[in-house]
Amino acid sequence: MSISKLLNIQYPILKGVMALISTHKLVAGVSEAGGLGILSSINLEAEELREEIRLTRALTSKPIAVNLMMLSKNRDQQVKVIIEENIKILTVSAGSPVVYMEWLKENNIKVIPVVHTVQKALEMEKIGVDAIIAEGSESGGYIGESSTMTLIPQVVSQVKVPVIAAGGIADGRGLVAAFALGALGVQMGTRFLASEECTIPPGLKSALLKATDTSTIVTGRKKGDAIRSLKNEMLEKYVDLEFSETQEANLEELTIGSYRRAVVEGNIETGSLMTGQVAGLITEIKPAKEIVEEIMKEAHDVRESLKI
Ligand SMILES: Cc1cc2nc3c(=O)[nH]c(=O)nc-3n(C[C@H](O)[C@H](O)[C@H](O)COP(=O)(O)O)c2cc1C
Structure with a gap:
């Protein structure tokens, strides 16, 4: 059917x-x-x-x-x-x-x-x-x-x-x-x-329109909780730290509340907007x-x- x-x-x-x-x-x-x-x-x-x-x-x-x-x-x-x-x-x-x-x-x-x-x-x-x-x-x-x-x-x-x-x-x-x-x-x-x-803030939509095929990043692979988001400095830092000797608490501190920061407050620097690889197709x-x-x-x- x-x-x-x-x-x-x-x-x-x-x-x-x-x-x-x-x-x-x-x-x-x-x-x-x-x-x-x-x-x-x-x-x-x-x-x-x-x-x-x-x-x-x-x-x-x-x-x-x-x-x-x-x-x-x-x-x-x-x-x-x-x-x-x-x-x-x-x-x-x-x-x-x-x-x-x-x-x-x-x-x-x-x-x-x-x-x-x-x-x-x-x-x-x-x-x-x-x-x-x-x-x-x-x-x-x-x-x-x-x-x-x-x-x-x-x-x-x-x-x-x-x-x-x-x-x-x-x-x-x-x-x-x-x-x-x-x-x-x-x-x-x-x-x-x-x-x-x-209803996401306009700045996030603009960021999405600028995305290319390489604009997403996956965090959390190490602990088996992989999440794909729009790449920014904060998330790149997270991935660097994730595969270092850093404590889990330091990682959490970086990302705690970061999704809400992005989608409610429109913060694309320290917020994380979950986004698929297909973002580069959206204009x-x-x-x-x-x-x-x-x-x-x-x-x-x-x-x-x-x-x-
Ligand atoms: C911003 C965002 C938030 C999402 N939140 C959830 C969620 O809360 N629960 C869930 O099962 N899937 C969630 N997803 C996955 C979507 O429901 C959907 O399956 C996925 O976006 C499809 O892939 P695409 O992003 O390439 O279109 C989310 C995806 C995005 C982009």
């Missing part, structure tokens, strides 16, 4: 969840555009999540999703709100939703976890999820080892549920490539950072609707012009 049919959306384009950024304006913008907007629940009290869902629904009557972060302490209360507010699509990050599966299925909620390996994809299929988002290491944010090019076909070959490709997709070429690898949909984060509806800030429609048109043209 196509992703559009499964999720009752017009185009097979999901806007990946982005902590502190995936709030009602951007989520509604993408859903209104015919894609799927996904609300972030990270750090939200249950009633704050309810309010965000309601604010989003005030802007669109099209389907929206919520992301559940399995590391959240109040996730039980968040799941309760998701059910009470009649959300029908849940993406899940940083762990298995197995403890909630029965409850979610009783309420007809489609469950779509994010994975970085074939093994996790197989585990998720076993517990009865409806689709899988396989995210390659080109992506912004927390990353695994495999690239999208290698991960997607391996996951597709091993699971029967639909696979949605994430990581390194920002235009119609990327969408067609993902489909050629066997995906039935795509999830994009970085492209939507440069959308009109995205314009556009409304979500234009982004989605251009990608679909380009995908159509690319598909027609393939000479293999």
